[in-house]
Amino acid sequence: MPVDTKRIRGPELSQSPLLFVSPVSEVSSSSSSSRQGVRGNGDVRPVFARCGLVSQAKGSAYLEAGNTKIICSVYGPRETERKDETDMKSGRLVCDFRLAPFSCPKRGAWIQGAEERDLSAALAESLQPGACLHRYPRAQVDVNVVVLENDGSVLAHAVTCASMALADAGIEMYDMVLGCALRQDGERCLVDPDLAEEQSGAGENQGRVAVALLPNLNQISGLQADGEMREDTLTAAVRTCVEGCHKLYPVVQQAILRAVKKKAPPPPEK
C-alpha cells in the first residue's frame, strides 16, 4: 500500500530519546557525599598513558582516564601551507580537536562544530608556550586529537595527551604541558569530573575550570573557566587544579621514558 509520507504526524525534528530520560544517576551522585567508586573529591582518576601507537605518525599518544579515551598523533614539522603568514620566524602549531560522533551520549556530526573549533583553539593556546616553535621557522606541526570516548574533562586530558605526542615526535619543548579539570559544585570541589559530574548541580557557586600547567617552569599555559564563581573560589580552584596536574606528572614521565627506551634501547651492559 502506498504510504503518504506527508500524513505521518510526527515531529519534523527528531531528538535523541536520551535527552528525555530523567537524570537519575546525576541526582544520586550529587546528593551523596562521596563520588562513584572509592574516589575522594580531590582525587584524579587513574590514568593509563602510552606513546607511539600510531606507526605512521611522527609521534603519538593514547590516554585513558576512567572512561575518557583520547588518541593524539603529531605530524611534522613540515613546510607550512599558509604562505601569507607574516610571522615566518617561528613555526606554527596547528591543532585539530575532534570528538568522535559516537563519543558523547548524543551522536555528534563528523563535521567540526563550533564547540570543537573552540576546543582546538584552546588546545593550541595551551600547547604553544610549551613547544620551542622558534626552532622550526617556516614550518608547521600538526596535532590531531580524537576523543574516542567522552567521560568528562576532555580538554584537560587532551592537553596532556597532545603534549606527550609532541614529546614522542621529538619536537623540542621547554616543558611538558599537563592538564587538569575541576567542577565546582557549591562548596564541593570535584577534581577530574566525569560527564555526569560535569553537568549535574544547581545553585550558587557553580563552575567548571580547566588548567594547563608547565610543571617545571611553574607556568599556567591555559586557563578556562565558566559558570558562576566567587573570586576566592576561583583562586582556590586554580590552585587545586595545579596540584592535580602535579599528580599526573609521574605517569606521563614514565610513559615517555618507556617510549624513548623502546626507540633507542640503552646499550647492553658488559
Add this chain to the structure above:
Amino acid sequence: MATIQVSEAEKVYIMHGVRDDSRVDGRGCEDYRHMEIETDVVSNTDGSAKVSLGQTDILVGIKAEIGRPRPMVPDEGYLEFFVDCSANATPEFEGRGGEELGVELSNNLYKVFNNRHSLDLRSLCIRPGENCWVLYVDVLLLQCDGNLFDAMSIAIKAALFNTRIPNVHISEDEEGGKEIELSDDPYDCMRLNVENVPCIVTLCKIGHRHVVDATLQEKSCSVASLLISVTHKGTVTCVRKLGGGSLDPDSIFEMTETGKRVGKMLHVPLMELLQKEENLGRERTKVGFLA
C-alpha cells in the same frame, strides 16, 4: 586580529612606561579609554547599542524572534550570538579572513552567558515546550583598536537594556488550537532585567604588570592576556587565557583580583548612564555614527 607593526624600540618604550604606571596615552594601568555609548541607534532592531572605546567601534543589534525552546530546557528561551568582523574594520577581515576571530568571539560570549543568573531566560518563555523568544545578538565590528571583548560586552549589556520585546497574548479557539497574538501597542512591551549581565575585562600582561583596556600597540607587547567576565556583584562567570604565552600562577591571581575590582567599578556608571539616557526620552538628541 587586526595587527600593526611595532618596532622593538617602541615596545621597550611602552613596556618601561607600563612599569612606571604611565601608558603611552597618559592613562594609568587600570584606566579605560574614553567611552561613548548610545542606545537605540538602529530602528529595525528590538534593541541596539553602539559603543566606541577609543578607536574601537562596535554596533550591537538584538532581534527577538519566536522559536521553539530547546528540548533540554523547555521553559526557557535562549540567546544566539553572532559576531561579524566586517572588512570595514581592517582589510584582513575580507572574505573569510574575519571568520576565525568572529567564531572565537562568539564562542566566548556563549561561555560568558552560560549560567543561570546572567539573564533570566525563563522570562523569555511563552509556552513551555512550545514557543519561546529567541534573542539574536548580532555584533558588528566597525573599527578595531584593541580590547574588542570589553567593548563588545558593554555594547551587549547596553543593547539588552534597550531591548523591548512585545507582549504576547495566547488565545484559544473552540477546537483547542492556540494562537499567539502580538500586541499592536508599541509601548506594551517587556523589558529584560540586565542587572546581572556580566561585563568582560581583558587584562594584558606587559612586563611584570598588567594593564586594562590595551590598545593594539600595547597588545603587541604582551604575549598573554586574561579575559574575566564579572557581574555587578563581583561574581566571575568566565575566565580565559588568551594568546600564545603562559602566565605565572601568582600573576593570574593578581589579575583576577584586578579584573574583579575593575569589572565591579565598570557596572555602576554604566547602569547610571543607561538609565540617564532612558530618562531623556524624546528630548534625546541622536548622535549616530558621525560623532
